Amino acid sequence: MSRKLIAPSFLAADFANIQQEVEMLNSSEADYIHIDIMDGVFVPNISFGFPVCQAIHQHAKKPMDFHLMIEHADPYLEDCIKAGAEIITVHEEACRHLHRTVTEIRRLGAKAGVVINPHRPVSALEEILPYVDLVLLMSVNPGFGGQKFIETTFDKVRKLKKMVDQANPEIIIEIDGGVNDKNAGELFNAGADMLVAGSFVFKSDDPRQTISNLKKA
Ligand SMILES: O=C(CO)[C@@H](O)[C@H](O)COP(=O)(O)O
Numbered sequence: 001m002s003r004k005l006i007a008p009s010f011l012a013a014d015f016a017n018i019q020q021e022v023e024m025l026n027s028s029e030a031d032y033i034h035i036d037i038m039d040g041v042f043v044p045n046i047s048f049g050f051p052v053c054q055a056i057h058q059h060a061k062k063p064m065d066f067h068l069m070i071e072h073a074d075p076y077l078e079d080c081i082k083a084g085a086e087i088i089t090v091h092e093e094a095c096r097h098l099h100r101t102v103t104e105i106r107r108l109g110a111k112a113g114v115v116i117n118p119h120r121p122v123s124a125l126e127e128i129l130p131y132v133d134l135v136l137l138m139s140v141n142p143g144f145g146g147q148k149f150i151e152t153t154f155d156k157v158r159k160l161k162k163m164v165d166q167a168n169p170e171i172i173i174e175i176d177g178g179v180n181d182k183n184a185g186e187l188f189n190a191g192a193d194m195l196v197a198g199s200f201v202f203k204s205d206d207p208r209q210t211i212s213n214l215k216k217a
Pocket residue numbers: 009011012034036067069140141142143144145146147176177178179196197198199200
């Protein structure tokens with residue numbers, strides 16, 4: 001059974017009004033606040049750093065889900081925890097010693113997640129599944145909000161769901177990129193537990209209602 005969690009991506013929020021945007025999320029049905037950290041090396045974009053994360057955390061009443069799109073995650077894990085991370089996800093291709101990194105995330109007290117890019121097979125995750133709490137499937141290429149959902153993600157979710165059910169059914173399956181009201185229902189039916197939505201939530205006329213609608217998808 002899908003857990004139907006929604007994590008609005010703060011990347012699409014109005015940064016001139018951080019407090020109001022976080023308060024909107026606090027009063028919504030959002031389950032997590034998704035925080036996209038980009039280093040301009042692993043992905044061709046730079047988002048924001050820990051002072052901004054601290055500002056979000058200061059007002060947040062929802063748990064924070066940190067998505068690290070960076071080459072060198074290990075030196076920044078403690079900063080994520082201090083900035084409120086309850087989930088930290090790292091890209092499997094970016095981590096030279098992935099097992100070490102996810103083990104360290106758990107030791108620091110957060111849920112550890114591994115992220116897989118659109119071109120990579122879910123079979124690449126087989127050996128790491130016993131050591132993670134969450135798998136994030138990218139449904140766009142990482143680096144930017146507002147991109148088009150990649151349709152082959154549905155099959156990938158179904159494949160991953162089978163693997164997760166065998167390895168550890170507690171593992172959360174999270175999907176990130178181009179999520180909207182047209183694909184959310186099918187993603188949940190395919191086995192996704194948690195959907196990240198940036199533009200679709202924050203650029204809508206009524207973000208709170210949009211979050212509620214996605215949860216019911
Ligand atoms: O990690 C990323 C992009 O790299 C995402 O979290 C986006 O921020 C989602 O934005 P939308 O595709 O929903 O606009």
